[in-house]
Amino acid sequence: ELIHLSQGVTHETAETNPFLGKRGAYRHLQNPEIIKAELDLMKSLRNKENFKNLWISIPFIRTKTELAEIKKIVSQSGLNRSPSFKLLVTISTPANIYSIEEFITEGIDGCLIDYYDLANLLYGKDFSYSELVNLQDTAIIKALQDIIKPLNKAKLFSGIFNFPSEISSKLFKDVVSLGISTVGVNEMDVDQAKKELSSAEKQLVAKSNS
Secondary structure, eight states: OGGGSTTHHHHOOOOSOGGGSSOHHHHHHHSHHHHHHHHHHHHHHHHTSOOTTOOEEETTOOOHHHHHHHHHHHHHTTOOOBTTBOEEEEEOSHHHHHHHHHHHHHOOSEEEEEHHHHHHHHHTOOOOHHHHHTOOOSHHHHHHHHHHHHHHHTTOEEEEEOOOGGGHHHHHHHHHHHTOSEEOOOGGGHHHHHHHHHHHHHHHHHHHHO
16 A cells, blocks of 8 residues: 555555565564654653553564564663553464464563454455455354453453444454453444443343353
8 A cells, every 4th residue: 555655666665465565563673763753752642742541552463573573672662561551462363363372471461353354364365344244154253262362361451443343243242252351443333332332241241140
């Protein structure tokens, strides 16, 4: 996408499949001046503007090594993990599922699950949102379980975002039962999400009391 912006050809390398190319943590490590500028801005917003609710989630991370290198850059910027500043990783690939324990050992405060990226890479298909709405398969739910369960065991934060609003009711029932910490929705969907989450939580409580 960046290559199509003004002057993009000057700064970007043409890629056969940008979805699997220079993005996320890998891009930051290849261009450390970008993440350093972002961290400087975040530090300014937190310290000068008092936005203490700003956290970091490392995007499209691939390996424990990438995590360790990004953490080093974050620490050098003067931002340190604390009760008001959490360092998360974004779960986007099937490999991340098998790396959760390593991420936890390396030192994180939780994970955000990118549902759309994870589904595409889990099934090896470039889903449209409408196709994702009609996806009827248990593998994605099992993947969510394998992500959320160890986070809960370690008492760490978990969240999910980037999913079609049409599946939110079913998805909320699944992730609430798994013990998800939070869900991210579009501004237009907040009211409906509140109702669906409340319903999912009530069903879970009723089931546990039966």
